[in-house]
Amino acid sequence: MRKAMAEAEVGDDVLDGDPTVSQLEARACDWLGKEAALFVPSGTMANQIAIGVWTSPGDEIIVESSCHVLSYESGAIGALHGVQTRTLDGVRGALDPKAVAAAIRPDFVHCPPTSLICLEQTHMSSGGSVLPMECFEGVAAVGKDAGVPVHLDGARLAHATTASGLAAPLWTQHVASVSLCLSKGLGAPVGSVLAGDADFIERARRIRKRLGGWMRQSGVLAAPALLALGDGPDGGLAGIAPSHALAQDVAKALDAYSFLSADPGQVETNLVLCRVEVTDRTLGGAPELAERLTAAGVRVMALSPDTLRFVTHRDLNSTHVALLESTLVDLLGGA
Ligand SMILES: Cc1ncc(COP(=O)(O)O)c(C=O)c1O
Numbered sequence: 001m002r003k004a005m006a007e008a009e010v011g012d013d014v015l016d017g018d019p020t021v022s023q024l025e026a027r028a029c030d031w032l033g034k035e036a037a038l039f040v041p042s043g044t045m046a047n048q049i050a051i052g053v054w055t056s057p058g059d060e061i062i063v064e065s066s067c068h069v070l071s072y073e074s075g076a077i078g079a080l081h082g083v084q085t086r087t088l089d090g091v092r093g094a095l096d097p098k099a100v101a102a103a104i105r106p107d108f109v110h111c112p113p114t115s116l117i118c119l120e121q122t123h124m125s126s127g128g129s130v131l132p133m134e135c136f137e138g139v140a141a142v143g144k145d146a147g148v149p150v151h152l153d154g155a156r157l158a159h160a161t162t163a164s165g166l167a168a169p170l171w172t173q174h175v176a177s178v179s180l181c182l183s184k185g186l187g188a189p190v191g192s193v194l195a196g197d198a199d200f201i202e203r204a205r206r207i208r209k210r211l212g213g214w215m216r217q218s219g220v221l222a223a224p225a226l227l228a229l230g231d232g233p234d235g236g237l238a239g240i241a242p243s244h245a246l247a248q249d250v251a252k253a254l255d256a257y258s259f260l261s262a263d264p265g266q267v268e269t270n271l272v273l274c275r276v277e278v279t280d281r282t283l284g285g286a287p288e289l290a291e292r293l294t295a296a297g298v299r300v301m302a303l304s305p306d307t308l309r310f311v312t313h314r315d316l317n318s319t320h321v322a323l324l325e326s327t328l329v330d331l332l333g334g335a
Contacts (some may be wrong), residue, residue: 001189001224005108008218013039020219024226028193032154033169033230037193038199042070043155046179046194047191047211048076050115052207053177054198057082060104060112064090066125067072069118080211084112093123094131097138099188104146117143119120120153121160121171124241125303128247128271130160133170135222138225140174149176158186158270162240166248176200185243185270187314191251224262239314246312249321253328256335262310272310281332289331296327 011018021039028037029194040046055061061077063070067088069077069168077083088095088102095117106109117139122128143150145183152175154160154168161168163267166212172178182188192203208214215221228236230335247270254262254274259282276286283292286302293300 001187001227004223004227005056005220008219008223011216012216014214016143018217018219018222018237019227019296023036024229025193026220027226027229028180028195032157032177032180032193032195033167033172034195034197036198037195039215039218039225040192040208040213041190041193041215043179043181043184043192044073044076045178045193045208045211046150046181046279047118047153048080049194049207049211049213050177050179050196050204051077051083051118052081052210052213053203054116054151055081056115058112060086061103061116061118062086062088062095062114062118062148063118064088064093064095064099064123065311066090067093067120068124068155069120069144071125072311077311083115086114090126092126092129092131093120094135095099095119097135097142100139101142101146101250104148106144112272114146114171117148117150119150119175120151120155120167122163122269122271124156124271127266127273127309128156128159128269129266130163130268133164133166136174143194151175152178154178155181155192156184157186158237158240159244162177163244163269168246173285176321177204181227182225182232182236185240185313186228187239188225190237191225193225196220232281240250240270243312243316244268245257246316246318247272248322249318250312250324252319253325257328257332258335270312272306272312274310275306276308277306280331292331293327296331298324 025037252262253264259277290302
């Protein structure tokens with residue numbers, strides 16, 4: 001990827017275009033099965049641009065209650081767009097289409113107009129769960145009936161395509177817009193893409209400008225991102241399945257401890273959630289254990305006071321799982 005960055009043909013994506021960015025956007029359209037795409041600096045910006053396109057101040061959007069756009073984008077829905085959220089609890093991130101239908105506001109002067117429904121695939125706070133296709137079909141049908149578009153936060157959509165064996169367009173046919181992170185499991189250093197129809201992307205382009213998200217010689221970033229979306233043996237997509245197998249091993253290593261709980265049966269992709277019971281051996285909850293593990297060389301995030309989130313990716317292998325196991329023994333004693 002460093003070599004591709006050095007050798008990238010660049011232009012000016014703000015003026016008359018950057019050839020490598022155009023190539024990446026074409027590749028993203030192809031992979032996602034959408035008409036047009038836009039390269040943006042981050043997944044957060046991709047999602048927030050989509051929300052900006054589909055809504056006006058005073059609108060309401062329907063989101064799952066622990067989703068990323070609501071919980072981890074620093075209040076952007078309200079701060080940037082003046083939009084309020086209607087939250088619904090999901091089952092491992094999946095919304096019940098009937099509950100979505102019931103949450104769509106009537107066309108009544110007292111109510112905020114419902115202008116968007118959001119889904120997240122895979123669902124981060126449920127530990128990378130893959131939403132079932134029935135959820136996509138059902139929510140899309142409800143949205144279509146009510147004239148409300150669906151946006152997919154597909155930050156880890158590639159993990160869902162690998163885990164399910166269903167190509168991205170089979171999922172994205174049910175949504176009007178989709179974001180995809182190139183810098184997570186796919187391994188690019190920077191960037192996400194946002195995709196939809198040509199009209200959506202034209203409107204998205206204006207909001208990207210408004211947020212300061214357009215970049216000039218961004219071919220240096222698009223070149224590694226093209227490798228990330230590559231489907232050859234060295235492409236980013238090939239790294240996804242091994243990262244899922246590794247996540248199983250991580251879950252088993254953690255679950256061996258009576259006071260740690262990371263059921264491998266719940267691990268569908270590359271995220272492992274581990275509940276931490278406070279004991280004399282953990283010396284605290286998830287934040288304290290995350291700090292000790294990180295200091296010992298195993299970088300992990302505490303998602304809440306009792307939950308650690310481990311992430312596997314293409315640059316890890318079994319030696320890293322062995323390092324986790326030996327670090328656990330050092331810090332906690334044997335299982
Ligand atoms: C589900 C989901 N959506 C969006 C994002 C945002 O991506 P970024 O960190 O590139 O802004 C993340 C990041 O962790 C995520 O997990």
